[in-house]
Every structure is written in C-alpha cells, then in structure tokens.
Amino acid sequence: MDDEFRDAVIDELYVHEERFAAPSLGIDAARVLAHALRARRLQLAWAATILLLWIVAVPLSSGLALFYLFPVVLMALARAIRRAPIPRWIARFLSFVLRWYGRLTLTFFLLVLVIKVGGGNGPANVFVFPTALLRYVTGDGPDNGSFGDSGWQGGPQIGSLDTSSLGGSYETSLLVQAWVTLVLPLLVAVVVALQRGQFARVLASELSKARFPDVMSDPAERAEGIRFHRLRGRVRIEQHGPLVMYRAADPFCGAGSPYKTWSLSVELRPRADRTAAPLDNSAILRRIVPLVAALRVPSPHGSPQSAAAVRDRLRGLEIDECVFLPAEGLRSREAAPYAPDAFEVHRAGAVEEGGETRRHFLRIRVGGWSEGIVTTVFVRVHTQGGMLMLEVAPHVLWPLRQDFQDADRLAHLHRYLNPFGKAVWALNRTPSSAGRAVVTLLRGLLPVWHLGTGGYGASLPDGPGASVRELGSSDDASLFQDMDVARYLTTIQQRVAAGVTTALREAGYQTDEFEQRVIHVANGGVxxxxxxxxxxxxxxxxxxxxxxxxxxxxxxxxxxx
Incomplete structure (x- = not known):
C-alpha cells in the first residue's frame, strides 16, 4: 500500500541483482520482495483498468468527459499551493479559492448532466459546446447568432445551434454522451473501491497471523518467474548467514542506527604474583559468551512455574559469530563463501588477524516488541603489541513506521465499514485516480527499463545499498521502547566487560586499569x-x-x- 517503499524494495533486491542482501534481523526480505512484486502487479492491473475506462469514455462522450480534468486540476493546484513556500495566509487563501472553485465547477457540470439525462432542455445545450466550438474554429458555423438558449451575446459569435434541426438521432447521441460522462466517475469509483477491498482482504487473510506462517500457501511465493525464484534463493542464503558481505561506505547496513559506539585500549600488565599466560582473542571471546548467554536464564523465583512465566526478551537473546568481508574483488555474487566450511576458514583467520577489511565480531541480538525493536551489539577483541583493544558497536533497529503498524487496523476498518462510508471513501479518491493510474504505470515501467538498460546482471558484485528493514523504520520510539533499549545495552555491555575482566584475570594480567576505564567509556565518557x-x-x-x-x-x- 506504499508505492515508494515497494519500489525501493524492488529496486534493491530485484533490479540491482549485483548487490548482496543486507542482513535481515527479524524479517524475511525475500518474503517482502515477493509481496512487493505481487502488489505491483495488482496495482498495475487496477491502474490499467482505470485508464481503460477513460480511453473508452472519451470517444463515446465526444470528448465531454475531458471536462472533468478542469476541476481536478484546480483541486490539485490547491493542494500544491498549500504546501508551497509562500506566506501561510496567502497559501491558505489561494488554496481555498481554487479548491472551492473546482468543487463548484464540478457540481455545476454534474448538475447539467443530471438535467440532461432527466429530459431537461434548458442548460442541455451546453453539450453541443464542443461541436459548436469545432464548427466555429473550422469556419463551418453560421456567421452570427447566440450560443444555444443561454442568451450569450457579443464577442466572437459561435453561432446559434438549433438542436431541433439536427433530428432525433442527434438528440439520442447527446443523451448517450451525457450518460457516458455521468457514469464514468461512478465506474472509476467502483474500481477504486474494489482495489482497496482486495488489498484489505490480502492483509486480513493471506497476511494474517494464522495464515502467514504457511509459506507454501502464500500466493506471492507461488509467483512464476525464473528471475524472481533465482533472486529469492540468493536473498534467503545471504540475509541470515554469519557471513556479511558489506560495502565500505556502510558496513553495518541492516543493523540499524549506531547507538553510543565505543572502544578502548589498555596495556596488558602481568600480575606480580604469577606468570602471565599467552592471551589470544579466542580465549577472551570464550569467557564472554557464557556470561552473556546466562542472561537468558531468569533469576531465582519461588517456584519453577514462576521462573517459566518470565517473559523478558532477554530470554530470546541470540549469540553468534560473524565475519565481515568486503564485496569488492569478487567476480560474481555466487562466489561469496557462504558454505559452512568456507565460512569456518574465514572465521578462524579473522578472529586473530585484526585485519582492516576482514573483521570478526561477536554478534549479540535481542528482538523486542515482536521484532519491532532490534538491539544488536557487535563486539570485537584484539590483542597487539602488549595492548588489548575492545570495540563495542551497538546498533538499534527502531520501530516500523506508524502506518505500517496500523496496516491491520486500517484493513479491518475498511472491511467492516458500512456501504455508505465505503462509497464516500471511494468518491473522495476518484478525482485523483486517473493521475495516480498514469504515475503507477510509469513507475511500473521504470524497473523494466532499468533491467533492459542497466546491465546489472553483468556488473561486478557490490555490497547492499539499502536494508529492507531500515527502509520501513521510523525514529519515533516510545519511552518504554527507549527504556528497554537502554536496559538491553547496559546489561549486555556489563557482561562483555565482565568476560574480558575474567579472561585477563585468569591469564595472569592486571585488571584494575581495564575495570576503571571501561566504566567511564561504556557510559559515553572519554x-x-x-x-x-x-x-x-x-x-x-x-x-x-x-x-x-x-x-x-x-x-x-x-x-x-
């Protein structure tokens, strides 16, 4: 139901096939792509139907239906002027004048149509205006007279047109033109209502909580197309794997916004009471993982039933190791080492080397608010030259946009709205439906044009340009959500610091300096x-x-x- 979001998803995952998919934390980007493509196909079909109605109605009404464009353009100008960078009182005044002038013009035009189809004769001669104008321009009309029965005299004389002299066939033709012109907006309103009803049914049935888990019964997943099936498979391999192919300009694409990233380095000083043992990065990580994993276990309660009833999102905390590799240098997208044995080779090499481009991180993730808030902490440890470097990069995926969160509510409201309310809703959107249909068809042709001219299939691989989850995110989080993010990050960072402290102590190194510094740096100080x-x-x-x-x-x- 959002054109810009849908087009951005299709452009990122379908058109630019040379780009790797960004990590999809808490979502299935391949499923989103499937529904974006299906929604575009449906919307293109509805847009073509609306334009077809106009194409058929214009010749049948001898161009009379084009008169609808005048008030529609006036109302569109009113909306544009209201948003224009001019003084507010001027914008509101001009918008008011144009809007109501368009409405009154449309009302008068519809009134004349109703009078004509009802058998009236007075204003009905307005229907011969296009014919009279054409005859005047070509010079075939009478030299003088008045325009119909309206009493309009003076100025350029279009000439009197006596409809009685044209015979009954001409009157019948005028009546058909009037009926076609009058019925056109009603038919367009029906199409607009049917389109909205179909989208509401999709949200309420196919995307409902009961049916959505069944992937095989999803019509979007069963769509035909070799390209779609091929790219869907690639996205599903790449989006949840421990290997992250990145673009240097945005290595953490998909993880959300950075949130108080910090790092520190301390001297590794052996303790005086024992001989220090060699300390590598893997040993430190092995001490961090159990302490962080222990956050899944509820604190002691009075009974096992009470402990099992704890619903803190830390119980679903996820821990894994990931390796970041640059996309530059690969010959094809399929050459990325996603196989388990190939990844293990990279993990074993990256964890100790401390390289600039290939980097190893411990990834700790908490998905709260039904994956509406995703908190991810990337931890990197490196020892070099008798120094310990600790890097902590928290990232937060903020909630989905409010209109996305309200999609089910809007679908339910539309489905159970009374017929009168549905009719008013459709009629309000009918004036702009033709313009939206043209824009929809043009936007639908853009991906086809880009596929044919961009040559993305032969391009060298590139990192992700955008994340589906980030495209649908908003920065507006509630106070509860902010509090939860702060709690997750504080708790995880304390356990990370405790794990590093334990590893240093067990290896025979002093820990006072590290404990002193980590408190200040982790809280945002220097x-x-x-x-x-x-x-x-x-x-x-x-x-x-x-x-x-x-x-x-x-x-x-x-x-x-």
Whole structure:
C-alpha cells in the first residue's frame, strides 16, 4: 500500500541483482520482495483498468468527459499551493479559492448532466459546446447568432445551434454522451473501491497471523518467474548467514542506527604474583559468551512455574559469530563463501588477524516488541603489541513506521465499514485516480527499463545499498521502547566487560586499569590519563587516581574532573 517503499524494495533486491542482501534481523526480505512484486502487479492491473475506462469514455462522450480534468486540476493546484513556500495566509487563501472553485465547477457540470439525462432542455445545450466550438474554429458555423438558449451575446459569435434541426438521432447521441460522462466517475469509483477491498482482504487473510506462517500457501511465493525464484534463493542464503558481505561506505547496513559506539585500549600488565599466560582473542571471546548467554536464564523465583512465566526478551537473546568481508574483488555474487566450511576458514583467520577489511565480531541480538525493536551489539577483541583493544558497536533497529503498524487496523476498518462510508471513501479518491493510474504505470515501467538498460546482471558484485528493514523504520520510539533499549545495552555491555575482566584475570594480567576505564567509556565518557592524573569527559564521572588519592567528580560533569 506504499508505492515508494515497494519500489525501493524492488529496486534493491530485484533490479540491482549485483548487490548482496543486507542482513535481515527479524524479517524475511525475500518474503517482502515477493509481496512487493505481487502488489505491483495488482496495482498495475487496477491502474490499467482505470485508464481503460477513460480511453473508452472519451470517444463515446465526444470528448465531454475531458471536462472533468478542469476541476481536478484546480483541486490539485490547491493542494500544491498549500504546501508551497509562500506566506501561510496567502497559501491558505489561494488554496481555498481554487479548491472551492473546482468543487463548484464540478457540481455545476454534474448538475447539467443530471438535467440532461432527466429530459431537461434548458442548460442541455451546453453539450453541443464542443461541436459548436469545432464548427466555429473550422469556419463551418453560421456567421452570427447566440450560443444555444443561454442568451450569450457579443464577442466572437459561435453561432446559434438549433438542436431541433439536427433530428432525433442527434438528440439520442447527446443523451448517450451525457450518460457516458455521468457514469464514468461512478465506474472509476467502483474500481477504486474494489482495489482497496482486495488489498484489505490480502492483509486480513493471506497476511494474517494464522495464515502467514504457511509459506507454501502464500500466493506471492507461488509467483512464476525464473528471475524472481533465482533472486529469492540468493536473498534467503545471504540475509541470515554469519557471513556479511558489506560495502565500505556502510558496513553495518541492516543493523540499524549506531547507538553510543565505543572502544578502548589498555596495556596488558602481568600480575606480580604469577606468570602471565599467552592471551589470544579466542580465549577472551570464550569467557564472554557464557556470561552473556546466562542472561537468558531468569533469576531465582519461588517456584519453577514462576521462573517459566518470565517473559523478558532477554530470554530470546541470540549469540553468534560473524565475519565481515568486503564485496569488492569478487567476480560474481555466487562466489561469496557462504558454505559452512568456507565460512569456518574465514572465521578462524579473522578472529586473530585484526585485519582492516576482514573483521570478526561477536554478534549479540535481542528482538523486542515482536521484532519491532532490534538491539544488536557487535563486539570485537584484539590483542597487539602488549595492548588489548575492545570495540563495542551497538546498533538499534527502531520501530516500523506508524502506518505500517496500523496496516491491520486500517484493513479491518475498511472491511467492516458500512456501504455508505465505503462509497464516500471511494468518491473522495476518484478525482485523483486517473493521475495516480498514469504515475503507477510509469513507475511500473521504470524497473523494466532499468533491467533492459542497466546491465546489472553483468556488473561486478557490490555490497547492499539499502536494508529492507531500515527502509520501513521510523525514529519515533516510545519511552518504554527507549527504556528497554537502554536496559538491553547496559546489561549486555556489563557482561562483555565482565568476560574480558575474567579472561585477563585468569591469564595472569592486571585488571584494575581495564575495570576503571571501561566504566567511564561504556557510559559515553572519554578517559584520558596523564602523568599528573586522569581526566574524564562525559556524564556521571568518578575519577580515581591511585597514585595521588581520590578525586571524586560526581554529577553530570561535562567538563574536566
């Protein structure tokens, strides 16, 4: 039901077949593509039907139906002027004048049509206006006289046209023209109502919670087309795999918006009471994973039934390891190493090398609010030259747009609306239906044009240009959702820090410096140490200098402490 979103999905996943699919956290992008293509086919069919009605009606009415375009254009101009960058009172005044002038013109025109089909004779001569104008322009009309019975005198004389002299066949022709012109908007309104009714039924039945899990019965999935089936298979392989093929400009495409990304480095200082053991990146990750995984277990309750009743989203926390590889350098999209054994080779090499382009991350994901809020924490650990580097990159996928969330509600409202309400809804959208139909057909031809001229099938592979989930996201989150995101991130980051601390302690390294710094950096501050002391920049700082005593700086300090 959203043209721009649908076209963006088709362009990203169907037209640009050289692009890898972005990670789809909490959604199935292939299913979205299937329904985007089906919705476009349905909308193109409805748009063609509306234009066909106009194409048939214009000659049958001898061009009289084109008079509808005048008030429609006036009302469209009224909407455009209201949004124009001019003084508000001028825009509102001009919009009001144009809108009501268009409405009154349309009302008068319909009134004349009704009088004509009802057998009236007075204003009915307005129907001969196109013929009279044509005869005047070609010079075939009388030299003087008046226009019909309206009493219009002076100026360029179109000439009097006595319809009685034209015979009964001409009167019948005028009556047919009037009927065709009068019935046209009613037929278009019926088509508009049927289109909306079909989309509402799709949302209420095929996409309902009861039927949606059955993929095989989904009409969109059964659509024919070699290209669609081939690309659908590629998207399903790429979107949920542990291997992430990325574009350098946006490596975390699909994960959402960065949320307080931070990193720190500390010196690996052996403890005096024991000999330090070699410490590699894998050993540190092995200490982090169990502590984070323990967040799935509810705290002790009075009974097993009470513990089982806990519905905290941390119970569904997901942990995996992923490797980021640049898409540049591959000869084809199929050459990406998605096979399990090939990925394992890359994982084993990336976890220790600390490379710039090939990067290994521990990925921790929490899908809250029925996947409406997806919180992902990427953790990277690297040891080099006696230093420990810890990188934490939280990302958040914010809720879907409100109109997407209200789709089921709108479909239910339309299905159970009374017939009068449906009729009013359809008639209100009838004036702009022809323009929308033309735009729909042109937009439907654009992908075909791009497929034929773009040569994307022969292009070198590229990283994802957009994420389906991010295209449908909004930045408007409720206070509850903000609180949940903060809770997830704080809890996970504390467990990550605890895992690194445990790994350092077990390997025989000092942990005081790491514990001191991670508190400030994880909370959004910047820790700078010098020979004279320490400086903390950020919120909620408490700086401790073990060489020179303590110097508390409590509160929301945004300067130096």
């Amino acid at each position: 820790y700078v140490e010098s020979a004279q002391g320490a400086v903390g920049i950020g919120d909620n700082n408490t700086i401790t200098n073990n060489q020179g005593g303590t110097a508390p700086g409590e509160g929301n300090n945004r300067g130096n402490s």
